[in-house]
Amino acid sequence: MNLLEVRGLTTAFMTGRGEVNAIEEVSFSLKEGEILGIVGESGSGKSVTALTVMGLLPQPPARVAAGEVVFNGQNLTRMSDRDMQRIRGPGISMIFQEPMTSLNPVFSIGDQIMETIAAHERLSQADLRKRAIDMLDKVGIPSASKRLDDYPHQMSGGQRQRVMIAMALACNPKLLIADEPTTALDVTIQAQILDLLMDLRDEFGMAIMIITHNMGVIAETADRVLVMYAGRVIEEAPVAQVFDRPLHPYTRGLLECVPSLTEDKPRLVAIPGTLPEPARRPPGCRFAPRCSHALPACSEAIPGLELLEPAHTVACFRAQELAPA
Amino acid sequence: MARVAFRRLLSAIPVLLIVSLISFGLMRLIPGDPAAAIAGVSATPAQIEQLRRDLGLDQPIYMQLLDYYQGLARGDLGRSLLLGKGVFAATMERLPVTIGLSLYALVFTLLIGIASGIVAALRQNSWIDQAAMMFAMIGISVPNFFLGLLMIILFAVHLGWLPSGGYVAFSQDPAGWLASTTMPAFSLALLQAGLLARITRSSMLEVLRQDYIRTARAKGLPQRKVVLKHALSNALIPIVTVVGIIVSLLLSGAVVTEALFSLPGMGQLLTQAVLSRDYPMVQGGLLLVTTFLVLVNITVDTLYAVLDPRVRYE
Numbered sequence: 001m002n003l004l005e006v007r008g009l010t011t012a013f014m015t016g017r018g019e020v021n022a023i024e025e026v027s028f029s030l031k032e033g034e035i036l037g038i039v040g041e042s043g044s045g046k047s048v049t050a051l052t053v054m055g056l057l058p059q060p061p062a063r064v065a066a067g068e069v070v071f072n073g074q075n076l077t078r079m080s081d082r083d084m085q086r087i088r089g090p091g092i093s094m095i096f097q098e099p100m101t102s103l104n105p106v107f108s109i110g111d112q113i114m115e116t117i118a119a120h121e122r123l124s125q126a127d128l129r130k131r132a133i134d135m136l137d138k139v140g141i142p143s144a145s146k147r148l149d150d151y152p153h154q155m156s157g158g159q160r161q162r163v164m165i166a167m168a169l170a171c172n173p174k175l176l177i178a179d180e181p182t183t184a185l186d187v188t189i190q191a192q193i194l195d196l197l198m199d200l201r202d203e204f205g206m207a208i209m210i211i212t213h214n215m216g217v218i219a220e221t222a223d224r225v226l227v228m229y230a231g232r233v234i235e236e237a238p239v240a241q242v243f244d245r246p247l248h249p250y251t252r253g254l255l256e257c258v259p260s261l262t263e264d265k266p267r268l269v270a271i272p273g274t275l276p277e278p279a280r281r282p283p284g285c286r287f288a289p290r291c292s293h294a295l296p297a298c299s300e301a302i303p304g305l306e307l308l309e310p311a312h313t314v315a316c317f318r319a320q321e322l323a324p325a
Numbered sequence: 326m327a328r329v330a331f332r333r334l335l336s337a338i339p340v341l342l343i344v345s346l347i348s349f350g351l352m353r354l355i356p357g358d359p360a361a362a363i364a365g366v367s368a369t370p371a372q373i374e375q376l377r378r379d380l381g382l383d384q385p386i387y388m389q390l391l392d393y394y395q396g397l398a399r400g401d402l403g404r405s406l407l408l409g410k411g412v413f414a415a416t417m418e419r420l421p422v423t424i425g426l427s428l429y430a431l432v433f434t435l436l437i438g439i440a441s442g443i444v445a446a447l448r449q450n451s452w453i454d455q456a457a458m459m460f461a462m463i464g465i466s467v468p469n470f471f472l473g474l475l476m477i478i479l480f481a482v483h484l485g486w487l488p489s490g491g492y493v494a495f496s497q498d499p500a501g502w503l504a505s506t507t508m509p510a511f512s513l514a515l516l517q518a519g520l521l522a523r524i525t526r527s528s529m530l531e532v533l534r535q536d537y538i539r540t541a542r543a544k545g546l547p548q549r550k551v552v553l554k555h556a557l558s559n560a561l562i563p564i565v566t567v568v569g570i571i572v573s574l575l576l577s578g579a580v581v582t583e584a585l586f587s588l589p590g591m592g593q594l595l596t597q598a599v600l601s602r603d604y605p606m607v608q609g610g611l612l613l614v615t616t617f618l619v620l621v622n623i624t625v626d627t628l629y630a631v632l633d634p635r636v637r638y639e
Contacts, residue, residue, distance in 0.1 A: 054543060056539060056542055056543060081548070082547075084545075085545045085546070085547055086545065087545070088542070088543055088544060088545035089544050089545030090545070093543065093544070093545075094543040096536060096539070096540065096543075098536050101535065101536040101537065102536045102537055102539075102540045103537055103540065104537040104540070104541065104555050104558075104559070105537070105559070105633070105634070105635060106558050106559055106562075106632060106633055106634060107554075107555075107558070108634075115544075115546065115550070115554075116544040116545070116546075119544065119545050119546050119547070119550070120545060151634040151635070153634070153635050164540070167540075167544065168543075168544075171545075
């Protein structure tokens with residue numbers, strides 16, 4: 001059985017111009033211990049997907065218009081907020097892009113880790129403290145017992161992200177959602193945090209859903225990749241396959257944007273145009289206006305996801321004929 | 326934290342010096358002769374002149390000021406010209422009434438203002454929010470004395486639940502104190518409560534949008550904890566600033582309220598002192614009220630350090 005099963009998920013937002021779908025018919029699944037990468041530009045719906053799974057979008061204006069999220073056999077989309085509170089933490093937990101603002105500035109980090117554990121388990125104050133120190137140790141904060149009473153402003157961005165990870169893993173979750181966990185960090189710290197996540201996956205055995213716009217992060221971490229564009233999933237495959245044989249023109253475009261030291265690319269190739277806003281998405285294939293292979297038919301209907309190769313699905317009418325031999 | 330309080334205490338000294346100078350100067354700018362006022366209408370010019378000399382008012386202004394500061398240095402605020410007793414003693418009879426009323430009003434202000442602000446922010450744009458903000462607007466718009474009058478008509482005249490005026494000291498009869506100060510405190514509080522509700526609402530709305538609130542929810546904390554611990558503790562920081570100002574507004578508003586409900590507080594004492602040109606009473610009374618306000622502000626500044634570790638470690 002899959003740990004997480006997302007089926008046909010559509011999340012809509014009420015805006016001044018009526019209801020707009022931020023994500024449409026998103027489906028994917030995640031096995032225990034697996035790392036799924038979700039990649040796409042800003043505004044492609046990655047974060048909305050994650051926040052819908054967590055049930056963290058404010059309702060209204062957000063609303064799950066269709067589909068369901070099944071975690072560990074339980075349908076989260078129909079769950080009350082009170083029941084969701086029991087899932088968040090020991091079931092699914094999350095770390096965010098901005099470590100500088102994701103911790104509450106007026107409470108010590110120890111307090112913030114301990115209250116997470118206390119919300120889900122009955123432990124004495126001394127045991128809570130021990131667990132918190134243990135977690136800080138695990139995420140590589142030196143002299144953890146001393147730093148427990150420090151406040152977020154006394155730590156660097158990388159350290160704060162480590163504290164966020166300690167907090168997210170404090171209740172031993174089955175699934176960790178990491179929403180752009182390294183984007184706001186220095187390059188040297190980025191690699192450290194990714195390594196840490198990999199190590200902790202091996203130790204705790206949780207599944208990870210890692211959201212990023214950085215193909216390098218995907219290559220380094222993910223087992224499987226989900227490519228999103230304008231609110232829809234357009235390609236899904238094991239990580240090696242996506243890099244070797246990307247089938248969607250957009251995915252190919254994303255990979256061509258990655259600078260390379262070994263290949264001789266005189267200029268980086270940029271994808272022309274910009275991602276359409278949710279309210280102004282074109283009819284038919286969302287990518288058609290920016291696609292160099294688009295045919296008139298592409299603007300008439302939305303291509304569905306099709307299994308083209310083993311474990312490799314893609315949503316493009318011309319994927320078959322354009323596929324590299 | 327003690328360092329913050331100490332630094333603020335030091336900076337209070339020049340404030341008090343300036344206030345004493347202003348109150349000294351202002352009184353002497355007002356036309357009118359205290360000797361004539363005390364001696365009464367039937368006094369002869371010779372009697373008035375004699376009184377003026379006795380009170381030291383025939384001295385040049387700088388001598389009077391020097392005299393005043395010499396007294397202050399000894400801790401002596403002087404004697405009231407009118408009441409014939411020490412300024413400090415006269416103030417201590419009245420100040421507790423005003424401070425008690427103001428603090429009671431502050432309790433109303435905080436309870437009504439912060440609670441309705443939080444509820445309005447949590448239900449932004451709902452009917453509850455709109456109703457709360459409408460009442461806040463009414464509270465801000467209706468003058469204290471008018472609300473006081475309406476309350477007297479309703480609760481004292483028609484329903485007979487509370488006395489329309491008079492004062493019972495808390496130390497004598499707590500229940501009687503509550504009965505005599507509840508209406509004045511409430512009518513005094515409503516304006517500030519409306520103000521505080523609007524500020525609490527906007528402060529909470531700002532904080533609820535922050536990333537760390539999303540983190541708190543993502544950890545599976547119950548809503549109660551997310552709002553009352555994580556959101557409120559941050560929202561309180563701007564609110565505390567306003568509460569410091571509100572205390573001083575309550576104290577000055579108490580003057581009118583005391584007159585309306587015939588409470589023997591500082592308002593009555595100082596109004597009388599100003600009208601009869603009781604120089605030492607006005608100077609000393611104002612200085613003591615200012616001292617109290619300065620202490621309130623030091624408390625507020627110290628509260629920042631309690632609430633915000635970033636201030637504490639600076």
